[in-house]
Amino acid sequence: xxxxxxxxxxxxxxxxxxxxxxxxxxxxxxxxxxxxxxxxxxxxxxxxxxxxxxxxxxxxxxxxxxxxxxxxxxxxxxxxxxxxxxxxxxxxxxxxxxxxxxxxxxxxxxxxxxxxxxxxxxxxxxxxxxxxxxxxxxxxxxxxxxxxxxxxxxxxxxxxxxxxxxxxx
Amino acid sequence: xxxxxxxxxxxxxxxxxxxxxxxxxxxxxxxxxxxxxxxxxxxxxxxxxxxxxxxxxxxxxxxxxxxxxxxxxxxxxxxxxxxxxxxxxxxxxxxxxxxxxxxxxxxxxxxxxxxxxxxxxxxxxxxxxxxxxxxxxxxxxxxxxxxxxxxxxxxxxxxxxxxxxxxxx
Numbered sequence: 001x002x003x004x005x006x007x008x009x010x011x012x013x014x015x016x017x018x019x020x021x022x023x024x025x026x027x028x029x030x031x032x033x034x035x036x037x038x039x040x041x042x043x044x045x046x047x048x049x050x051x052x053x054x055x056x057x058x059x060x061x062x063x064x065x066x067x068x069x070x071x072x073x074x075x076x077x078x079x080x081x082x083x084x085x086x087x088x089x090x091x092x093x094x095x096x097x098x099x100x101x102x103x104x105x106x107x108x109x110x111x112x113x114x115x116x117x118x119x120x121x122x123x124x125x126x127x128x129x130x131x132x133x134x135x136x137x138x139x140x141x142x143x144x145x146x147x148x149x150x151x152x153x154x155x156x157x158x159x160x161x162x163x164x165x166x167x168x169x
Numbered sequence: 170x171x172x173x174x175x176x177x178x179x180x181x182x183x184x185x186x187x188x189x190x191x192x193x194x195x196x197x198x199x200x201x202x203x204x205x206x207x208x209x210x211x212x213x214x215x216x217x218x219x220x221x222x223x224x225x226x227x228x229x230x231x232x233x234x235x236x237x238x239x240x241x242x243x244x245x246x247x248x249x250x251x252x253x254x255x256x257x258x259x260x261x262x263x264x265x266x267x268x269x270x271x272x273x274x275x276x277x278x279x280x281x282x283x284x285x286x287x288x289x290x291x292x293x294x295x296x297x298x299x300x301x302x303x304x305x306x307x308x309x310x311x312x313x314x315x316x317x318x319x320x321x322x323x324x325x326x327x328x329x330x331x332x333x334x335x336x337x338x
Contacts, residue, residue, distance in 0.1 A: 003258065003259075004258070004259050004262070005257070005258050005259035016255070016256055016257075016259070017256065018256050019255075020252050020256050022231050023251070023252045023255075030250065040270075041246070082192070083192045083246050086185070086188075086189050086192075087185055087186065088174070088185075089172065089173070089262050090172075090173050090177055090185065090308075090312050091175050091261070091264075092260070092261075092317060093262065093263050093264040093265070093312075094260050094262050095260075095262040095264065095265035096262070096264030096265050096316055096319070099319075100240055105170035117202055127272050139259075140260065142258055143262075147262060147265055150265070150268075163177075
């Protein structure tokens with residue numbers, strides 16, 4: 001069976017070595033907190049204004065300010081900064097926290113489309129950092145698609161099993 | 170609704186501030202790779218020899234060498250070292266990867282019992298690092314119990330729904 005990592009690489013076209021090249025330099029020290037806040041604000045402004053209703057609706061139950069804070073705190077923590085995310089919310093547990101959402105291939109591509117535009121229009125992010133971050137984002141997005149498919153599969157099996165039993169009441 | 174972090178703190182008795190005090194110093198630089206390998210080897214030797222069959226059986230489908238490597242690579246990565254785990258397996262995704270296992274309160278306590286003994290009998294871990302690591306492990310163990318309960322709840326709901334529909338074939 002293909003691992004999450006293998007699926008993520010195949011579907012994203014990004015090798016793990018390139019996805020985790022974000023760890024070769026400390027991007028937090030290089031870019032600073034404010035750049036990450038700006039990036040996530042820029043990104044979610046696009047998402048909450050998306051003309052594609054199917055994508056915009058995925059975020060309908062979350063407040064934009066919360067989405068922004070969750071994202072930049074995770075990025076800061078993962079890219080060499082203080083563990084802001086874990087201090088407030090615990091382990092990132094990326095797949096579990098994306099469980100309520102339909103993380104399809106199509107949703108991953110739409111997310112990446114907005115992130116690419118957000119990166120391109122956020123000042124103070126140099127080309128090398130941009131490439132590293134985009135590789136990380138692309139690989140991670142498809143890692144989550146792989147995690148989402150795992151969920152459907154498991155649930156399908158459990159439900160088939162449950163449906164085969166006589167009702168208890 | 171209580172968050173994963175709130176449940177983890179309540180059930181473990183460890184405040185997030187203490188759980189993530191592992192980030193105040195670089196434990197990887199302080200202890201070195203070999204200490205982490207020794208700790209995980211020591212830990213899994215105990216687990217695979219556990220006299221409690223119900224606990225030992227949780228690990229029956231995993232090879233001990235793999236369990237050891239997965240664990241020390243995650244610890245190294247999370248405690249300030251190189252991202253060995255992600256390069257090989259992707260994001261830790263702790264809750265999703267524990268999904269196949271029954272992570273109950275009782276299993277968390279048994280895991281922690283073995284880890285306390287492994288820490289106490291691994292040389293070259295100073296008292297301060299030991300306390301920080303144990304707080305992190307205790308909080309994380311109950312974070313995973315919280316993640317496990319989330320899974321049962323969601324699956325229950327999904328299956329009830331599925332069982333209520335007429336069979337397709």
